[in-house]
Amino acid sequence: MATQIGRERLLAHFRTMARIRAFEETAERLYNEKRIPGFVHLSSGQEAIPAGVCANLAAEDRLTSTHRGHGHTIARGGDIQAMMLELFGRQGGSCGGKGGSMHIADMRIGMLGANGVVAAGLPIAVGAAHAAKLAGEPRVVACFFGDGAVNRGPFLESLNWAAVHRLPVLFVCEDNRWSATTPTRLTTAGPGIAARAEALGVPACAVDGNDVAAVDHLAGELVASVRAGSGPRLLLAATYRWSGHTSADAGAYRDPAEVARAKTDDPLRRAAQVLGGLGVAAAELAAIENDVAAELARAVEMAERAPFPDPAALYTDVQDIGAPTARVPA
């Protein structure tokens, strides 16, 4: 049975997902056209999870992300212009051009950072929650990670710690079925991710991660429970990564039929279908997509014209004590 959701709330999700999709498609194109340095890890196909989860976070809440972190930042309300500047490595980027795609963070919205190391966000999220508990602050921390992360030690250590201290963490596992370029099922023993969490004292709920209304509904219940002091919970959201591991990876090792099948389960089209049933005209959705496309186009145009950081910025933000000194010119 389809989850009940109001028209306006679902429209907001649609807009969030459309912004993520447009950002990812733009980033992929910019990479292919060699207009941005480095690599990007794209989350096309996974948009419903950050959209549904972040809609349930309050202003004071926090989140941690992964190397595939654009969607989480956007869903949390991150500044797309600053993110695009960061992808280009320019002044005004989210991290001043020092982090790039893999380290986008925005402390103003409690976004503690994407992270280049699989599972590294888990203990950081638990620490953020531990600090909130010590300070008596009513904050929830949403901790996003992928199915690959459950095979790293920090998964065990973090869930255990959060459960021991009954910390306000919602662990969100985005199960896109691929650990980099290897199917997770081939490298993962035991009865599954939810069972692992349960064994560590963290109750887990599974959801169709491409159904934004279902994600929203379940995340809402879990966030409320965590906020009320239940201790940590895990949301296991099944989805699929449409692109390769990185923008440099065409994903040719995958069965094209598997990818094609996954793309028929598009979270945006599914939301559009429900919205149609709620009386939203196709033209209204097209207008949202046009708005978003224009927003991205403006962001790219501005970013491409923006100055690079001053070379002196190389030496700032390292440390106060024993800060590096600039090289003396030869």
Add this chain to the structure above:
Amino acid sequence: MSRMSFVEATRQALAAEMRRDGRIVVLGEDLGRGGVFQQYRGLQAEFGPARVVDTPISESAIMGVAVGAAMCGARPVVEMRYLDFTLCAVDELVNQAAKLRYMLGGQARVPMVVRQPIGLWANCAAQHSQSLEAWWVHVPGLVVLCPGDPADAGPMLAAAIRADDPVVLLEYKELFPAEGEVGDPTLPAEIGRARLVRPGHDLTLVAWGGSVREAAGAAELLAARGISAEVIDLRSLWPWDSAMVLASVARTGHLLVAQEATEVAGFGAEIAALVAEETGARVARIGAPRTPIPFSPALEAAYRVDAARIAARAAAFLARHR
């Protein structure tokens, strides 16, 4: 001044800081029972288990939780039990704590102290005895402190806690019970200043941590042979007091760096290189052989960089260049 042990000075400094600043939380294993070296004795009774946390044996989580907490307003003090166990949390220390401020373009800071009991102690062999200070000095973002005297133990800890950077505090296990004349152990030290242990004019001997005693002992042995060695306790490895070392070598013309760590690619090499580049003075190093640390007392004695070895190295070094 009063007579006090190194470990007691650290207890007093930590307690004073925790009374001053409610954001300080201590994370580590067995702290309620005082910790391996009794550095935390009595602290859980005073501050409660929420601020002196007995953690699971989960080094990644201890370090990573501290990182997340520090980013969000807490001032964590992490106890690693032995430096060697930090290697279970190197991602959290090196990839996260040290770099987050930079990677995030200055949006966040990670003010935390990582206490790592370091060095040879009680024949604990290869996985409980290492001196890996060079690893941490190599990592941008970290401050690295290594007190070599009971008088410095408290002030260095207090300074580490007050720093807004992630600080690695290396505490030589053999020094914990050592007693000395201690001023106010709660008064924060100035980070980056070395200490002149003994003046001399033939040779500058630079050491830190447990090697300071050995270097001072070597200076005694050398004095009996008519060689006057100036001994400097570096105290702070990053930043380090190159000004004091350079000024000393400018007078003595010779530098010998003594370290308990493996000599190859040790921090002594950095000091020697900089002094050679800046002054052209004769430089030498002494450190441990590039072997794992052995168990047998006979083998450990063969391994250890003690006063006699430092003195012998100094005498040979001077003889070669005179």
